[in-house]
Amino acid sequence: MHYAIDDTIVALSTPEGTGAIAVIRLSGKEAIAISNRVFKGKDLTRQPSHTLHYGSIRDGEKVLDEVVVSLFVAPHSFTGEDVVEISCHGSPFIVRQIIQLLLKHGARLATAGEFTKRAFMHGRFDLAQAEAVADLIASDSEISHKTALNQMRGGFSQEIKDLRAQLVHFASMIELELDFVEEDVEFASRDDLRRLVEDILRVVNALINSFALGNVIKNGVPTVIAGKPNAGKSTLLNALLNEEKAIVSDIPGTTRDFIEDEILLGGISFRFIDTAGLRETTDKVEAIGVERTYAKMKQASLIIFLFDLTEETITSIQKDINVLENLGIPFIRVGNKIDQAQPDLLKALESIPDIVYISAEKRENLEGLKDKIMALVDLNKFSTSGTIVTNVRHYDSLVKTKEALEDVLKGLDSGITQDFLAQDIRHALHYLGEITGEITTEDLLGNIFSKFCIGK
Ligand SMILES: Nc1nc2c(ncn2[C@@H]2O[C@H](COP(=O)(O)OP(=O)(O)OP(=O)(O)O)[C@@H](O)[C@H]2O)c(=O)[nH]1
């Protein structure tokens, strides 16, 4: 779907549903004129930018609502166009009526993300920043909010732009050499080029590595709850979530697929994943569940390993701990069902350090477990002011940039001709440009902005 960019668009910019107020936003050349046709109070076309106006919206003689209109005159607005925001009463009925009236007077409904897309088109910010707007709106923890805000302000893009500018300089020098092949001159010092490429690679690698962390910030620290069948994993998930999300029963092998949800602990979002109990089984479906549990454990940032204090022996627990240690992923040993623990086992367990004892069912010592979880996640990693990549598209472009830069280095090593060298540099420039939007295609833009919802 392609719509003209000089249409005037309208959409509800606050959430659907009933509220104290709702904001209807218009953007485009006719935004003020169209609003003026339905607004009674003042002549909006004669008011300065960044002013508020009280009045009523009328369909002919019929008053639809009393409203406050905010005016933003181009280019000093979010989209860079004339923008009018009508704050009306938050009833879906009123909102519908006002939007219909505006449509009748020449506006058209905005498509998903179209306000932000226009802001991008008018150079209000670059692509990485536009995507950060989406992240910011979706952010649900303090840290994801901070990362998105930082990115929206341009921290991330500026770094990429600076690097790219330096590389552009070399690319042009080398392309210039191509015009003088006969003379066999070198405008671009190969040593300087190598140093620059190595510098860029360092930054690109750091950004690539930050993606794992970025992912965690956006989607929560993946925390797997594992253990033998009946250990109380689903009971623990429910207790942490404060809702009966997973089925609990005394039949071993109840959970067969993953059940997961997010919980905020100390400003960080954790994604807790309840899994199928680990045991050898002849049941086909359960066996698939067990297989998947192992796979999930390997991808986790943290494992909460539960053992049943009413069932296990010190030998079986020790065996499980050994297996976990070999996985190399941080884990917490949790003794569950402390309310009915075997006294002998408790005594024997004194030899194993660092066990957190809880009762998932009676909700005993869940705070102790939460403290342990937070202590194990390196909080310093999260408070970094450094740049963090959270976007898959950026990550892909960075990986391709890295490959192209490595080709440049290889080319320098083997002394390939200028034209090949120039080509490799151009590849790297292309992928770097994809991140900030200096290189775009209609497909790419469509893909990004369609992920926003209408009104953004
Ligand atoms: N006494 C006691 N019983 C518990 C506790 N936690 C869980 N249970 C009981 O243990 C049984 C198994 O609990 P689940 O949460 O279904 O165990 P699970 O680890 O998810 O089991 P699978 O999904 O089969 O692997 C249920 O009957 C729970 O009521 C606890 O802290 N104390």
Ligand SMILES: [Mg+2]
């Ligand atoms: Mg279960």
